[in-house]
Amino acid sequence: MGNETVKTDTAILEQLNEPDAIKILVTLDEQGTPHPTPKGSLHWDGERIVSWEILESSRTNRNLTRAIWFEKPIAILLLTSKKQAYKIAAKPIRNVVAGKEFTRYYEEAQQRRGRAIAGVWFFEPTGITDQTPATRIAQEQKAHPYFVHLDQLAAKEPQ
Amino acid sequence: MSLQRSSLNFEEVRAKYPDFPPLVMLKIDIHRRGLFYADAALAAFNPARHQTGGTHTFGTRDGKLTGRPESIYLRDGTLVLATPSPPEQSPYGIDFAEGKLVITDQGEIVEEAFFWDKPDFYDKRTSNGVLMQNLVSARPQRLFVIPQRFCYFWSDGGGCKFCDIVNNLKQQRAEISMQTKINPADLREAISEALKEKGRYTAICLTGGSDFRGDDAFDKETEYYIEIMQAIGECFSVKKFPSQLICTALKKEQLQRIYDQTGLMSVTMDIEVLDEEQFNFICPGKAKWIGYQEWKRRLYDAVEVFGENRVNTGIVSGTELVAPTRFKSEDEALEIVLKEADDLAAHGVSTVNMIWQPRPNSDFAKAQNGSLEYYVLLAKGLQDIRRKHNLSIDFDDYRRCGNHADSDLARVF
Numbered sequence: 001m002g003n004e005t006v007k008t009d010t011a012i013l014e015q016l017n018e019p020d021a022i023k024i025l026v027t028l029d030e031q032g033t034p035h036p037t038p039k040g041s042l043h044w045d046g047e048r049i050v051s052w053e054i055l056e057s058s059r060t061n062r063n064l065t066r067a068i069w070f071e072k073p074i075a076i077l078l079l080t081s082k083k084q085a086y087k088i089a090a091k092p093i094r095n096v097v098a099g100k101e102f103t104r105y106y107e108e109a110q111q112r113r114g115r116a117i118a119g120v121w122f123f124e125p126t127g128i129t130d131q132t133p134a135t136r137i138a139q140e141q142k143a144h145p146y147f148v149h150l151d152q153l154a155a156k157e158p159q
Numbered sequence: 160m161s162l163q164r165s166s167l168n169f170e171e172v173r174a175k176y177p178d179f180p181p182l183v184m185l186k187i188d189i190h191r192r193g194l195f196y197a198d199a200a201l202a203a204f205n206p207a208r209h210q211t212g213g214t215h216t217f218g219t220r221d222g223k224l225t226g227r228p229e230s231i232y233l234r235d236g237t238l239v240l241a242t243p244s245p246p247e248q249s250p251y252g253i254d255f256a257e258g259k260l261v262i263t264d265q266g267e268i269v270e271e272a273f274f275w276d277k278p279d280f281y282d283k284r285t286s287n288g289v290l291m292q293n294l295v296s297a298r299p300q301r302l303f304v305i306p307q308r309f310c311y312f313w314s315d316g317g318g319c320k321f322c323d324i325v326n327n328l329k330q331q332r333a334e335i336s337m338q339t340k341i342n343p344a345d346l347r348e349a350i351s352e353a354l355k356e357k358g359r360y361t362a363i364c365l366t367g368g369s370d371f372r373g374d375d376a377f378d379k380e381t382e383y384y385i386e387i388m389q390a391i392g393e394c395f396s397v398k399k400f401p402s403q404l405i406c407t408a409l410k411k412e413q414l415q416r417i418y419d420q421t422g423l424m425s426v427t428m429d430i431e432v433l434d435e436e437q438f439n440f441i442c443p444g445k446a447k448w449i450g451y452q453e454w455k456r457r458l459y460d461a462v463e464v465f466g467e468n469r470v471n472t473g474i475v476s477g478t479e480l481v482a483p484t485r486f487k488s489e490d491e492a493l494e495i496v497l498k499e500a501d502d503l504a505a506h507g508v509s510t511v512n513m514i515w516q517p518r519p520n521s522d523f524a525k526a527q528n529g530s531l532e533y534y535v536l537l538a539k540g541l542q543d544i545r546r547k548h549n550l551s552i553d554f555d556d557y558r559r560c561g562n563h564a565d566s567d568l569a570r571v572f
């Protein structure tokens with residue numbers, strides 16, 4: 001209760017494209033241990049979430065491969081420049097490592113970051129949750145009015 | 160007595176092995192059963208944009224060489240390397256439905272598929288007028304050079320029984336003016352042109368038929384590969400570049416010459432069958448000119464020349480089950496094959512498997528390959544052996560090659 005998840009919200013997904021947004025991609029390893037990593041390339045292309053992978057042998061790339069093979073979820077923590085925070089749950093739907101589509105991203109990455117990329121991941125968002133602290137506090141206070149220290153509610157004594 | 164095989168279908172094997180990636184399992188099943196292109200898929204195929212088949216070492220499963228897609232890949236980047244099979248062999252279908260290319264089984268859509276994009280250099284010609292795709296062929300991320308398309312074991316009555324290389328060459332010569340041997344200068348031009356395509360290739364692989372001629376057996380093969388690799392090396396700014404030579408089991412001195420004089424980084428010497436008795440039966444030329452135990456010893460020598468994680472051997476898995484096989488069951492074959500692979504790995508040699516795809520112009524044209532369960536266990540077993548011995552297979556993995564389900568599994572480790 002309280003922390004509502006919406007399936008998709010384009011206005012939120014578009015904030016992945018803000019230059020100042022901080023984006024953390026969380027994947028699961030073989031043992032199920034979460035592996036967070038900053039992923040500046042994450043963006044919304046209007047239909048899918050897209051990220052570039054620079055290191056083919058990275059833990060994230062291996063975890064994403066495991067995720068597409070075994071339908072494991074991934075999550076993105078998005079921190080916007082307006083101090084909003086969102087958890088975007090998603091599933092990888094495609095890994096492009098060759099072909100003209102790959103070349104397009106490869107050239108774009110070289111132009112923008114001066115780096116060659118190893119692959120491109122496409123994700124389908126499955127749920128977005130507002131994790132902004134102020135929003136969360138208000139939601140939880142409403143949902144769980146008992147979860148409070150009484151001194152916070154005490155009447156102020158006259159000065 | 161017929162050999163005992165697993166009779167489980169795809170869904171049953173998938174349910175039995177939930178830790179095996181279904182997309183790799185699908186690839187295995189397509190490799191063993193084959194595929195055919197439905198009319199709608201062929202209508203979606205655009206030869207100006209997509210890669211057409213015909214230039215590879217071995218022929219197709221239905222005997223037709225040209226005019227069809229080279230192959231497909233899957234949504235996780237897994238390559239499928241299968242040529243069209245006759246419909247009566249109940250292969251998987253490649254169709255166009257719901258606005259996309261799909262894989263079908265008995266008419267049901269089971270997965271999405273993608274054609275390979277055509278390399279930019281394919282229609283270009285060298286200054287000598289040679290069509291570049293006849294000098295270098297491509298997989299989605301690998302350049303493939305076959306400098307010598309004739310195998311001298313065939314002239315000696317010793318061709319491998321699953322192989323159609325020389326018959327395929329005859330067909331290629333007749334239908335696409337393929338040359339038996341290539342000129343290094345032409346090759347240099349073609350490779351230079353190929354490298355202009357940004358982000359397309361991650362490796363170069365050379366292979367060809369065996370050539371036992373020379374003062375010492377296989378000196379001709381050795382010299383020719385040096386000449387070819389040196390021509391390729393001129394296209395690079397570094398001395399060593401990601402490259403793989405699939406050759407006969409050459410002697411250590413021959414391998415050392417290749418290593419010292421070229422940019423080659425890794426070597427594969429395909430033993431084809433991991434059992435001495437079956438090897439002698441299936442690969443009589445290899446048995447006569449080198450022998451099973453000597454082949455293994457030369458693989459160990461190769462590790463000393465090329466270093467760890469740079470040497471492997473390939474097996475055409477399923478051929479060991481063809482009568483008159485000494486194996487009574489797939490289980491028995493699996494046990495022996497994996498034991499041999501473990502022995503090789505203990506010496507630093509990795510084993511990769513090619514799922515045998517019976518071809519009409521080979522001795523084994525009518526024989527039956529292994530069950531899906533057999534191939535799943537073999538792929539898993541080979542990758543488990545690599546993990547046990549801490550061997551990497553970067554140079555022959557899902558991307559640098561794409562022909563081995565077992566090394567596809569290495570993607571997540």
Ligand code: SF4
Nearest residue numbers: 310318319322324368
């Ligand atoms: S060595 Fe065997 S598999 Fe290789 S080309 Fe010759 S006959 Fe074919």
